[in-house]
Amino acid sequence: MESSRQTGHRPEVHRVAVIGTGLIGTSIALALRSHGVDVLLSDPDPASLRLACDRGAGRPLDREPQGRPADVAVIAAPPAVVPAVLREAQDRGLAHVYTDAASVKASVAAEAERLGCDMATFVPGHPMGGREKQGPGAARADLFLGRSWALCPTGKADAASTALVAEIARLCGADPLVVDAAAHDRAVALVSHAPHVASSAVAARLLAGDETALSLAGQGVRDVTRVAGGDPALWTEILAHNAAPVADVLHAVAADLAAAAEALRGAAAGDGGRDPSALEPVRDLLSRGRGGHGRIPGKHGTVRRPDYTVIPVVIPDEPGALGRLFAAAADAGVNIEDVRIEHTPGLPLGVAELYVLPGAVDILALALSDGGWSVHPGA
Numbered sequence: 001m002e003s004s005r006q007t008g009h010r011p012e013v014h015r016v017a018v019i020g021t022g023l024i025g026t027s028i029a030l031a032l033r034s035h036g037v038d039v040l041l042s043d044p045d046p047a048s049l050r051l052a053c054d055r056g057a058g059r060p061l062d063r064e065p066q067g068r069p070a071d072v073a074v075i076a077a078p079p080a081v082v083p084a085v086l087r088e089a090q091d092r093g094l095a096h097v098y099t100d101a102a103s104v105k106a107s108v109a110a111e112a113e114r115l116g117c118d119m120a121t122f123v124p125g126h127p128m129g130g131r132e133k134q135g136p137g138a139a140r141a142d143l144f145l146g147r148s149w150a151l152c153p154t155g156k157a158d159a160a161s162t163a164l165v166a167e168i169a170r171l172c173g174a175d176p177l178v179v180d181a182a183a184h185d186r187a188v189a190l191v192s193h194a195p196h197v198a199s200s201a202v203a204a205r206l207l208a209g210d211e212t213a214l215s216l217a218g219q220g221v222r223d224v225t226r227v228a229g230g231d232p233a234l235w236t237e238i239l240a241h242n243a244a245p246v247a248d249v250l251h252a253v254a255a256d257l258a259a260a261a262e263a264l265r266g267a268a269a270g271d272g273g274r275d276p277s278a279l280e281p282v283r284d285l286l287s288r289g290r291g292g293h294g295r296i297p298g299k300h301g302t303v304r305r306p307d308y309t310v311i312p313v314v315i316p317d318e319p320g321a322l323g324r325l326f327a328a329a330a331d332a333g334v335n336i337e338d339v340r341i342e343h344t345p346g347l348p349l350g351v352a353e354l355y356v357l358p359g360a361v362d363i364l365a366l367a368l369s370d371g372g373w374s375v376h377p378g379a
């Protein structure tokens with residue numbers, strides 16, 4: 001794949017307009033705000049816009065008197081609407097330079113060109129960080145830390161436009177990577193889009209599982225199916241815009257799965273699965289899978305997500321328990337950076353996993369233990 005990482009001079013970004021204040025737009029806005037960038041926000045959904053503003057991601061664009069253009073406008077809306085939104089923003093001179101965040105690049109750029117957008121100032125982009133949740137409530141300023149951020153300028157893009165959009169990526173803690181749009185789409189078919197469908201296929205089987213089966217679910221199935229929690233409407237749109245490359249990967253995955261199922265069926269029919277040679281295709285798949293997993297690079301770049309320490313705390317499954325736990329942490333002067341709840345249906349207790357900065361672990365563990373909580377640091 002043709003690609004290059006950007007280096008060198010860093011242009012200054014003072015003012016950014018973010019159009020689409022969902023998960024990605026609000027995360028970008030929060031990251032830019034943390035660097036003191038003036039951020040203007042817009043979204044056709046007033047509730048999304050209000051929540052993004054209330055979270056400190058910026059102020060409403062439509063309350064701004066038509067002033068000087070922003071340095072950059074970021075369009076963080078679903079792929080199908082990006083070209084029309086771009087055209088409209090360029091027509092009213094919203095910014096000097098434009099980018100988007102859509103998960104597919106070639107079709108979006110082609111449609112923008114067809115609509116007569118100015119391709120000299122449009123640098124299509126794709127931040128490779130995300131979540132399976134939507135909307136501004138799920139946004140995080142650190143969503144893109146240490147991730148790649150693809151930039152796919154067409155041949156018509158100004159170098160200065162590309163440099164400015166690369167700076168947006170860097171301010172969000174990501175590594176900008178210039179890559180051809182078609183190569184980008186083939187790459188994300190392999191590393192994002194087909195994995196999403198495969199995850200959904202595994203997760204869809206769970207609909208047929210009974211309560212006993214589901215109560216046995218551990219971390220493995222949670223890991224494999226996490227992204228299947230994404231929005232089906234958005235993902236159908238993403239897949240529609242990258243259909244052929246995704247189909248190629250899925251056909252190969254399906255062939256591997258069919259061969260594994262066939263081998264297992266044969267082994268079960270023979271001697272109950274104990275003949276090791278019957279399972280050779282399965283062993284081969286597992287070995288290749290381990291090899292492929294090993295090829296996923298660690299997070300690159302110098303910026304890393306903060307290393308939080310997890311403190312598991314047993315909580316009763318009753319109204320107000322979490323509130324009391326958070327209040328106890330606040331009394332101890334400790335900020336909870338993130339929280340996950342593990343709960344087994346039918347049991348009166350669950351576990352709240354509190355994510356805190358390493359320096360706060362001892363203070364919080366002691367304060368919670370003194371307060372009668374069942375705390376399990378290091379578990």
Ligand SMILES: NC(=O)C1=CN([C@@H]2O[C@H](COP(=O)(O)OP(=O)(O)OC[C@H]3O[C@@H](n4cnc5c(N)ncnc54)[C@H](O)[C@@H]3O)[C@@H](O)[C@H]2O)C=CC1
Pocket residue numbers: 019020021022023024025042043044045048076077078079081085101102103104126127128129130131132133134135136234238
């Ligand atoms: N969800 C993820 O993990 C990632 C998504 N992306 C891409 O980012 C873009 C946004 O996705 P999310 O933030 O996840 O979705 P989201 O559903 O959280 O937010 C999308 C926002 O766009 C707004 N919107 C819809 N039509 C609009 C229009 N015509 N003009 C302006 N805003 C409009 C919606 O009201 C909504 O607030 C998509 O293109 C997606 O492919 C990129 C990286 C990761």
Ligand SMILES: O=C(O)C(=O)Cc1ccc(O)cc1
Pocket residue numbers: 102103127128129130131132192227
């Ligand atoms: O949930 C995650 O971990 C993701 O990586 C999500 C994601 C979804 C869509 C993208 O275009 C890019 C990233």
